Amino acid sequence: MAKCSCAGGVKVVLPCSGSANVGQIANEAAKRLDIEGTAKFFCTAGLGGHVSGMVASVKGADKVLVLDGCPVGCARKCAEEAGISGFERVVVSELGIEKKHEFNIAEADIQKVVAQCRATLSASGAKKGAGCCG
Amino acid sequence: MKKLQVLGTGCPKCKKLAENAEAAAKALGIEYTLEKVTNISDIMKFGVMTTPALAVDGVVTSAGKVPSVDEIKSMMS
Ligand code: SF4
Helix, strand or coil: CCEECCCECCEEEEECCCCCHHHHHHHHHHHHHHHCCCCEECCHHHHHCCCHHHHHHHHCCCEEEEEECCCCCHHHHHHHHCCCCCCEEEEHHHHCCCCCCCCCCCHHHHHHHHHHHHHHHHHHCCCECCCCCC | CEEEEEECCCCHHHHHHHHHHHHHHHHHCCCEEEEEECCHHHHHCCCCCEECEEEECCEEEEECCCCCHHHHHHHHC
16 A cells, blocks of 8 residues: 655665575564554565666655665665665574575564564664644 | 656645646746546556655656655656
8 A cells, every 4th residue: 555655754674575584584574564563564576676666665765674684685786776775774694593495484583583673773763754644 | 748647645745746846847848747646546556655756757756755846857857
């Protein structure tokens, strides 16, 4: 659902969603951050595909968190290719979670990544705009 | 002829964006059409996740903010 951003302060999370445990942990963490209202989960593939609406939406966000599974950094490359700069970044495999080509992801690992993303976003602090829709 | 589309459900910021887009087109002396896309499912077909947004000739050039007249002029040229 497109979101009216009149209230400002839009934070975006871009997971790599890759085909490894760490990519799927990134994807699951992004879902949870969206559901709890910490950051909007945007389509990283749309950025990689240069879908203009996606690119413009990410550029218009106040804060962008790139969430990569491993140091290959596919989400970061998608963002950079789309001309996004000034983003924060979390790498799942740098949090003590070993990359494997399997999809059994542990709840504790998801929670660890969500907590790191929350901390990274709150440390950087997004600016708030004035509301207009209410 | 430039095709300008303002994507948003009609809040004050959407209206301001439409005003700025028209002012930019007039300042550049170009012919244009302006369409307000207010239906949420039509907006989402552009891949836009935040509004208000502006599309120039079908390409979204800004989303989630109201660019200035000068910024829109550079998006059109
Ligand atoms: S960053 Fe790593 S886990 Fe994510 S898509 Fe790229 S290679 Fe796969």
